[in-house]
Amino acid sequence: MDNYNTYISYMNYIKNTLLFFLVFLIIYLYTLPRYISYLPTLPVYPNSIEESNEVEEYTKTRTLEDIDFFKKTDKSVTSAFLDIVPMFESELNSLITQPFIIILLYLLKYIINRPRPYQLNKNINVLASKTGNTPAFPAGHALQAYYLAKHLSTLFPDKREELYETAIKCDICRIKAGIHYKSDGEFSKKIVEYIF
Known part of the structure; x- marks a missing residue:
């Protein structure tokens, strides 16, 4: 019986310790800047x-x-790719709005909940955006641009360099607009490299 009581006491101790750390972690995560x-x-x-x-x-x-x-x-990165490949805008939009891409993107954005740069630094001269109204990380436009570059370069291998240069330009212009950090786009690029 003593072993059983010792076991129960030990398990209660573990449970209470884990509960304490879980509460502490949740409180800590609420103290950080967020979108x-x-x-x-x-x-x-x-x-x-x-x-x-x-x-x-x-x-x-x-x-x-x-x-x-x-x-x-x-509005959409597809407009940047229209002059490069002989495809319609609707075809390009259907590539980057596939359910898996959108669900993955928004799931990560809202779970991670990173604030936009202009929320933390009031000195940033931000450009008005119709699409920059979600958490920053990962960068949605960059993810879609890198996805288009990767997918389209398999269809048009002779355009590969131009497609990736355009994707990088889509990524960087959002940083210069003041609505993304450099690491947002870098992570988006890694997602495309490893998942798609």
Whole structure:
């Protein structure tokens, strides 16, 4: 009977310790900066405050060409690829709006819940966006652009370099717009490399 009581006491101790750490972890995750204030954040990304300073520097190098490209691709990155491949915009949109891609993207965005750079750094001169109203990480436009580059380069191998240059441009223009960190797009690129 003593062994049984010892076992029960030990299990209660383990349970209470785990419960304490779980409560502590939840409280900690609510203290970090995040996009949606009532949701916790999973800090699987670099330091957002430090990286927002890099974003501020990117926005200072923004050109009229960058602004035009941002406006062209804000609704969808497909417009950047139309001049490269002989496909309709609807065909390109159907590639990047497949349920698996959208579900994966939004699931990660809302579970991770990273704040936008301009939420942390008020010195960022942010461009108005119709599509930048979700958590920052991973970058949706970058993921879709890298996915298009990868998929289309299998169909048009002679256009591979131009497709990837366009994807990089789609990624960087969102940083120069002040709505993404560099690591958001880097992670999106890795998702495309490893999953698709």
